[in-house]
Amino acid sequence: MNPLKKIYQILLSLNTSLWLLLIITALFIAGAFIMPDNPGFGSIDIPLFDWLKRQNLESVWWLWGTIGVLSLLSVNTLFCSIDSIIKKRRVTHWLLLISPQVIHTGFLFMLLAHLLGASGSYHGEAAVAEGSAVKLSGGDILAIKNIEIETDDSGYLSGWGVDIEYNHSGNFTESARISPNSPFIYKDLNIMVKDVQAYPEAALLQVSRDPGAVWALAGSILFTLGILTLIALRMKMEKT
Amino acid sequence: MQILLASSFGAYLFALFRKEFIYAGVLLQLAYLLFRASELGRLPLVGPHDTIVFFTACAAAFSLPFGRLMKGEKAFGNIISVSSALFTALALVYEPRNFPLPPVLKTFWFETHVVLAFMSYALFGVAAVFGYLYLKAPQSLAETxxxxxxxxxxxxxxxxxxxxxxxxxxxxxTYWLWTPKELWTSILWIFYSFYLHARLRQWWAGRPAAVLGIAGFGVVMFTYLGVSLLMKSSHSF
Structure with missing residues (x-):
C-alpha cells in the first residue's frame, strides 16, 4: 500500500485516537509525579516554550512528549471529524452528526489556546504604592489612584477595591476599579491585584498577557454547546 | 448539628434493610449542609469535611433514579448504602473548616466550579457501581x-x-496553573474521554468498558483525596 495512504488511514482511525489518549494519560501521570520536584513550574512568567528550552530534559520530557502526542491527536481529531461528516451526512440527523464535531472543534480551540499561550504569554508582578505608577513594556503606564481595604468584624481581609488609571502609550487614559475576581481586562492583557497592604497603602499588581484566553473561552462554549446538544438528542431519541 | 451527620450515617446503614432509609440519609445530609451554610453565610464546600458530605449526599441522591431503573437488583442499593455510610464516617473524622473565605473564593464561578465537580465525582462513583454489577452478572442494562x-x-x-x-x-x-491538581484533573478528563470513545469500538464494549468505569473512579478518588492529601496544590480540596 502507498505509504502516504497508510499514514492517512492511521490518522483517520479511532484506534489511533484511543492509543494517543492512553499515551497522554501515561505522560500526564508521569508528569504529576515529576513536576513537584521542579519548583519552577510554580513561577513560569515567560512563554512556556521558552521556559521549557531552559529546563533539564529530566524534569520536562513528559511535557515535550505530551506536546508531540497532542499535535498528533489534533490532526487525528480533525481528520476523523471531516471523515465523519462526509460519510454520515446522508444517513444521520444533522444535529446528531454535527454535535460531536462541535465538541471536537471546541477541543481543538482549547488546544490552540494552549499553543498560543505557550508561545506568547507572560506575567509580571510589582508592588505599587497608592498615588504612584509603573511603566509597562510597550510604554503603557499603570497608576494606582486609590486603595480601599475591607475587613470583617474579626479583622479578616474581606475584600478590596483599587482604582487605577491605564494610559495607552500616552494616547488615551482609561479608569477602572479592580477588586477580587474583577480584573481590568484590555485585549489579551489582564491586570489584577494579588494582594494589598494597609500601612503604607500599596497593592501587589500582576500584569499578565495570554493570547490564548479568548480561544479557550470560545472552545469552552463550543464544547459545552456540543455536549449538551448531544445529551439532549440522546434523551429525546430514547423517549421516542 | 453534627448529630444530623451522625444520624445520616445510621440512616445509610439502615438502608441495607429498608431501602427507603437512603432518602432519610440524603435529607439529613442536605439539612446538615443547609445549617452549615446559614451558620457560615457561605457555601459550605471548603475542606475535606464539607466536600465529603456533599459528595456522599450527591452520590446517594443520584443513585435513587438509577436504582429505580435497576429494579430487583438489591446489590446496587446495598453498595450505595455501605459506601455512603463509609464516606459519612470519613467526613466525621475531619474537622469542619469554619473560617471566612478569602476574597477570591467569594464568587459564583468558584461555587459553581466546586458544586459541579463534586456532582460529577458522585456520578462517576455511581457508574463504577454499575461496572462492578456488570462484572458480577453481565447484563446490558448495567453497562448502559x-x-x-x-x-x-x-x-x-x-x-x-x-x-x-x-x-x-x-x-x-491565567486559566491554567501548573500544579498536580490541575494535571490530575486533566488525567481524569482524558481518561473518561478515552472511555467514551473506546465504547464505540466493539472490542471495548462490555467487560473492558465496565473495568474502565471502575478504574476511572480510582482516578476520581486520587484526584479528589490523594492529590489534596499527598501533593502540594492550589486546591485545598
Missing amino acids: LQYKAVLIAYCLFTLSMIFGGIWAYLAWG
Whole structure:
C-alpha cells in the first residue's frame, strides 16, 4: 500500500485516537509525579516554550512528549471529524452528526489556546504604592489612584477595591476599579491585584498577557454547546 | 448539628434493610449542609469535611433514579448504602473548616466550579457501581446505565473545568496553573474521554468498558483525596 495512504488511514482511525489518549494519560501521570520536584513550574512568567528550552530534559520530557502526542491527536481529531461528516451526512440527523464535531472543534480551540499561550504569554508582578505608577513594556503606564481595604468584624481581609488609571502609550487614559475576581481586562492583557497592604497603602499588581484566553473561552462554549446538544438528542431519541 | 451527620450515617446503614432509609440519609445530609451554610453565610464546600458530605449526599441522591431503573437488583442499593455510610464516617473524622473565605473564593464561578465537580465525582462513583454489577452478572442494562452515568458526569465535569478556568483567569490572570491538581484533573478528563470513545469500538464494549468505569473512579478518588492529601496544590480540596 502507498505509504502516504497508510499514514492517512492511521490518522483517520479511532484506534489511533484511543492509543494517543492512553499515551497522554501515561505522560500526564508521569508528569504529576515529576513536576513537584521542579519548583519552577510554580513561577513560569515567560512563554512556556521558552521556559521549557531552559529546563533539564529530566524534569520536562513528559511535557515535550505530551506536546508531540497532542499535535498528533489534533490532526487525528480533525481528520476523523471531516471523515465523519462526509460519510454520515446522508444517513444521520444533522444535529446528531454535527454535535460531536462541535465538541471536537471546541477541543481543538482549547488546544490552540494552549499553543498560543505557550508561545506568547507572560506575567509580571510589582508592588505599587497608592498615588504612584509603573511603566509597562510597550510604554503603557499603570497608576494606582486609590486603595480601599475591607475587613470583617474579626479583622479578616474581606475584600478590596483599587482604582487605577491605564494610559495607552500616552494616547488615551482609561479608569477602572479592580477588586477580587474583577480584573481590568484590555485585549489579551489582564491586570489584577494579588494582594494589598494597609500601612503604607500599596497593592501587589500582576500584569499578565495570554493570547490564548479568548480561544479557550470560545472552545469552552463550543464544547459545552456540543455536549449538551448531544445529551439532549440522546434523551429525546430514547423517549421516542 | 453534627448529630444530623451522625444520624445520616445510621440512616445509610439502615438502608441495607429498608431501602427507603437512603432518602432519610440524603435529607439529613442536605439539612446538615443547609445549617452549615446559614451558620457560615457561605457555601459550605471548603475542606475535606464539607466536600465529603456533599459528595456522599450527591452520590446517594443520584443513585435513587438509577436504582429505580435497576429494579430487583438489591446489590446496587446495598453498595450505595455501605459506601455512603463509609464516606459519612470519613467526613466525621475531619474537622469542619469554619473560617471566612478569602476574597477570591467569594464568587459564583468558584461555587459553581466546586458544586459541579463534586456532582460529577458522585456520578462517576455511581457508574463504577454499575461496572462492578456488570462484572458480577453481565447484563446490558448495567453497562448502559454505566455509560449514561459517565456521559452526564463527563458533561458536568467539563463544565466544572470550564467554570474553574474562567474563575482562575479572573482571580489569578491565567486559566491554567501548573500544579498536580490541575494535571490530575486533566488525567481524569482524558481518561473518561478515552472511555467514551473506546465504547464505540466493539472490542471495548462490555467487560473492558465496565473495568474502565471502575478504574476511572480510582482516578476520581486520587484526584479528589490523594492529590489534596499527598501533593502540594492550589486546591485545598
